[in-house]
Every structure is written in C-alpha cells, then in structure tokens.
Amino acid sequence: MSRQRWGRQHRNHASNENGGGLRPAQPRTQAEAQPRAETQTRVRTSDSGNGTQTGSVTAAQRAVTGEPPSSRMEAPGKVNLFLAVGPTRADGYHSLATLYAAVDVREAVTVSFAPDLPEGHIDCTLEVVPGSLVDQQVERGSFDPVSVPMDESNLAVRAARTVIERAGGLPGGVRVHIEKAVPVAGGMGGGSADAAAAIKAAVELVFAVTGRETLVSDSLEIARGLGADVPFAMTGGAAIGTGTGAELSPVPVSSPWPAVLIADDGALSTPSVFSRLDALREQGQAVTPRDEDLQVPDELLGALAGDPGSDSSALSLLRNDLQTPALDLAPHLVPRLEELRMAGSIPIVSGSGPTLIALTRDHESARILAAHLREVGAHAVPVVLG
Ligand SMILES: C[C@@](CO)(OP(=O)(O)O)[C@H](O)COP(=O)(O)OP(=O)(O)OC[C@H]1O[C@@H](n2ccc(N)nc2=O)[C@H](O)[C@@H]1O
Numbered sequence: 453m454s455r456q457r458w459g460r461q462h463r464n465h466a467s468n469e470n471g472g473g474l475r476p477a478q479p480r481t482q483a484e485a486q487p488r489a490e491t492q493t494r495v496r497t498s499d500s501g502n503g504t505q506t507g508s509v510t511a512a513q514r515a516v517t518g519e520p521p522s523s524r525m526e527a528p529g530k531v532n533l534f535l536a537v538g539p540t541r542a543d544g545y546h547s548l549a550t551l552y553a554a555v556d557v558r559e560a561v562t563v564s565f566a567p568d569l570p571e572g573h574i575d576c577t578l579e580v581v582p583g584s585l586v587d588q589q590v591e592r593g594s595f596d597p598v599s600v601p602m603d604e605s606n607l608a609v610r611a612a613r614t615v616i617e618r619a620g621g622l623p624g625g626v627r628v629h630i631e632k633a634v635p636v637a638g639g640m641g642g643g644s645a646d647a648a649a650a651i652k653a654a655v656e657l658v659f660a661v662t663g664r665e666t667l668v669s670d671s672l673e674i675a676r677g678l679g680a681d682v683p684f685a686m687t688g689g690a691a692i693g694t695g696t697g698a699e700l701s702p703v704p705v706s707s708p709w710p711a712v713l714i715a716d717d718g719a720l721s722t723p724s725v726f727s728r729l730d731a732l733r734e735q736g737q738a739v740t741p742r743d744e745d746l747q748v749p750d751e752l753l754g755a756l757a758g759d760p761g762s763d764s765s766a767l768s769l770l771r772n773d774l775q776t777p778a779l780d781l782a783p784h785l786v787p788r789l790e791e792l793r794m795a796g797s798i799p800i801v802s803g804s805g806p807t808l809i810a811l812t813r814d815h816e817s818a819r820i821l822a823a824h825l826r827e828v829g830a831h832a833v834p835v836v837l838g
C-alpha cells in the first residue's frame with residue numbers, strides 16, 4: 453500500500469475572520485487576471501465533537517513565521533463525453549458507464565489550521581474567481597453565492613472534517629476557503645471538485661500539524677464516500693467511470709480537446725434528473741440500456757488517445773443518457789443546442805446539466821464561438837478537455 457500523500461502545495465498565510473490574507477489564485481486566463489470579485493460569503497459551523505508554492509511546512513518554518521500551517525489544493529471540473537445510465541440499483545443509485553474528461557476550469561480549496569478556534573470547529577468561506585463562468589452568472593444576477601450551503605453539508609467542509617477526524621483530530625479548529633469557478637449544480641462536478649481539493653489539502657494540513665500521514669487508499673475511500681464524482685475529481689485527466697461512477701480506469705489523451713462551456717442561468721439537481729430519467733423510462737419514453745451497452749465505445753477512446761485509425765466521426769459516439777431528462781426539465785436548452793450545432797460545433801449536455809459543452813474543430817474556433825456567445829448574452833468560456 454502506498455504511503456504517498458497528495459501533492460505538496462503547502463503555504464503559510466495569515467488568516468483572519470473574513471478569510472483575508474489569502475494569496476490570490478494563479479490567474480488562468482486573461483479574464484481571470486482581473487481584480488477579485490467582492491463576492492464572499494461566510495458561515496461558522498461547529499459540532500460537539502472534537503498555488504504554486506511547494507514544499508512541506510516544517511515546525512521550524514512555522515516558528516519563524518509565527519503563522520499557522522495552511523494548504524491550498526486545486527481540483528478540476530469535469531464533463532461526461534459519454535454517459536450510459538443503467539437501471540436503478542437497490543441503493544437508489546444507477547449503474548453507469550461514463551467517460552469523464554477534466555476541464556481546465558478548476559476549483560481551489562485552502563484548509564488552514566486555526567488554533568484560535570475550538571477543536572472541531574470549521575469556518576467556511578467562499579469567493580468567486582473573477583472572469584469565471586460563476587462570475588459571469590453573478591454579474592448578470594443569475595447566481596447568488598449565498599445559495600451554496602456553507603454549513604456541515606458543504607462538501608469541502610465534509611471532506612476536511614472526515615480527513616481530520618479519521619486522523620485523530622487537530623488541537624484546534626480549521627478554516628476552509630473555497631475559490632469557486634465551476635458553476636453550481638451545473639452538471640460539472642464543482643462540489644465534487646471542492647471535496648477532492650479539500651481532501652488533499654486536509655491531508656497535507658494534518659501532516660504539517662501532527663506529522664500523521666494519510667494513505668492514498670484512505671483518501672480515495674473518503675472520496676468515494678462523499679459522492680460518485682469525487683474520485684474522478686481527485687485524479688483529473690480522462691477516465692472511464694463504472695459502478696456508480698466512482699470506479700475509475702484512467703485513459704490516455706493525446707492532446708487536450710478544444711471546446712466551449714456554456715453555463716445556464718438556472719440549475720438542475722442531479723437526483724431530480726435521474727428521477728426524471730426513471731419516470732421517462734417507466735412511461736416508455738426512454739430506453740434502459742442492456743448491460744452490454746454500458747460500455748464506453750473503443751472508437752471514442754481511440755479518438756481521445758489520438759489513435760491514427762480513428763477520425764472525427766468518433767465524435768458522433770458522444771452520448772449522455774441524462775440529456776433527455778435534463779432537456780425535459782429545462783426545455784429552453786433545446787434551441788440552444790440547435791444553435792450550437794448550426795454554428796458548427798458538436799454540443800452535448802454536461803452530466804445532469806444544465807451546462808452545455810460544445811466541441812469545436814480547434815482552439816481558435818472555440819475562442820471565436822465563446823466570444824460570439826458572450827456577445828449575444830450567454831455565459832461562455834473556451835476550455836480544453838482531458
Ligand atoms: C450525474 C453525474 C455524472 O458524472 O454528475 P453531475 O451531473 O452531478 O455533475 C454523476 O453521476 C453524479 O455524481 P455526484 O454528484 O457525485 O453524485 P452523488 O452525490 O453521489 O449522488 C447524488 C444523487 O444522484 C443520483 N445518482 C448519482 C450517481 C449514480 N451513479 N446514480 C444515481 O442515481 C442519486 O439520486 C444520488 O442520490
């Protein structure tokens with residue numbers, strides 16, 4: 453069993469009651485290099501129980517700086533290039549076969565030791581990354597960050613708490629700070645990315661404060677316990693997901709695929725979309741695939757791997773069984789998909805939606821399409837997949 457920990461991106465920073473003193477995230481696009489959005493929401497939670505700068509925080513360093521240790525980790529949002537959904541299982545989940553691809557829109561979570569807070573307390577703060585799709589939604593008034601739960605149900609809080617408790621606790625509280633770039637309830641696994649980043653950051657923090665290590669296998673078990681998409685957010689890249697989506701087989705990507713992400717003004721709850729699929733199937737309006745259909749086609753994997761024998765016709769194999777129920781719940785997406793097809797892209801609903809992903813011929817086409825969509829009022833950014 454590996455004793456390796458996740459990454460090494462410790463940093464020290466002063467943390468105050470408003471989550472201030474946070475080093476700005478590394479700008480990823482020109483748009484994101486603008487000043488930070490003012491949006492910041494914060495709640496304190498408690499219970500009865502208990503970047504780029506690298507290198508571990510040593511006790512000596514802490515003694516010199518006098519700052520509590522802190523770890524900032526990133527994790528990507530995702531799209532599903534293929535998603536075949538099987539029948540409902542006894543536990544209420546659906547067996548599925550999916551092809552996950554990470555997008556270069558990333559969440560970041562900083563977990564900081566807070567000796568001034570009582571043991572077991574977790575403060576959670578959130579800020580919106582400037583220029584991100586979420587920032588575009590906030591600016592247009594279609595998303596309010598206050599709608600993200602900041603209590604014990606927040607996935608980053610749950611992740612940090614689970615890691616810390618399994619490691620035997622810390623002699624104080626913790627601050628969790630989320631930098632949000634992935635649309636909430638958009639079918640892009642943003643909450644799962646927060647959970648994954650928080651697991652990695654908490655593992656590093658526990659090690660910095662106590663010297664206790666967390667096995668990679670334990671981190672992955674915690675990830676699986678937090679949601680079907682969380683293990684993929686831990687690994688990124690591209691992978692086949694089976695079972696509930698948490699059993700992963702990484703797949704190679706020759707060169708990242710260009711695409712445009714189009715966020716919606718609304719949100720769709722994942723359980724409601726699965727329930728609508730069940731209802732459509734019961735009414736005979738959607739087909740339940742046979743077990744042998746729960747397989748990502750080799751041609752699609754070949755296209756992603758740059759197999760010379762594969763060609764762009766493999767893109768016709770893109771599939772999302774949640775698209776029909778998502779469109780049923782959000783019918784305004786139907787003409788939008790058609791417009792994207794007319795513009796020469798290959799669009800598909802991302803996961804349970806309502807975010808759309810439009811694959812383009814090349815990066816320049818993605819840039820032009822995203823700029824055009826923004827001109828006509830959509831929230832769009834060019835991205836690369838995998
Ligand atoms: C649909 C997908 C496709 O990648 O992504 P999103 O659209 O949410 O991003 C995932 O399967 C979502 O993963 P995640 O959001 O982590 O799901 P979970 O929290 O574990 O489950 C939320 C709910 O979704 C339904 N669910 C999820 C996964 C699955 N294989 N079968 C299901 O039926 C269940 O109703 C479950 O209670």
Ligand SMILES: Nc1ncnc2c1ncn2[C@@H]1O[C@H](COP(=O)(O)OP(=O)(O)O)[C@@H](O)[C@H]1O
Nearest residue numbers: 606607608636637638639640641642643644646
């Ligand atoms: N850190 C978090 N970020 C976003 N949503 C969260 C978080 N923690 C809990 N949630 C809850 O999870 C729901 C789904 O979140 P998200 O992962 O963004 O969507 P999706 O499952 O569509 O990819 C949200 O509506 C919210 O209520």
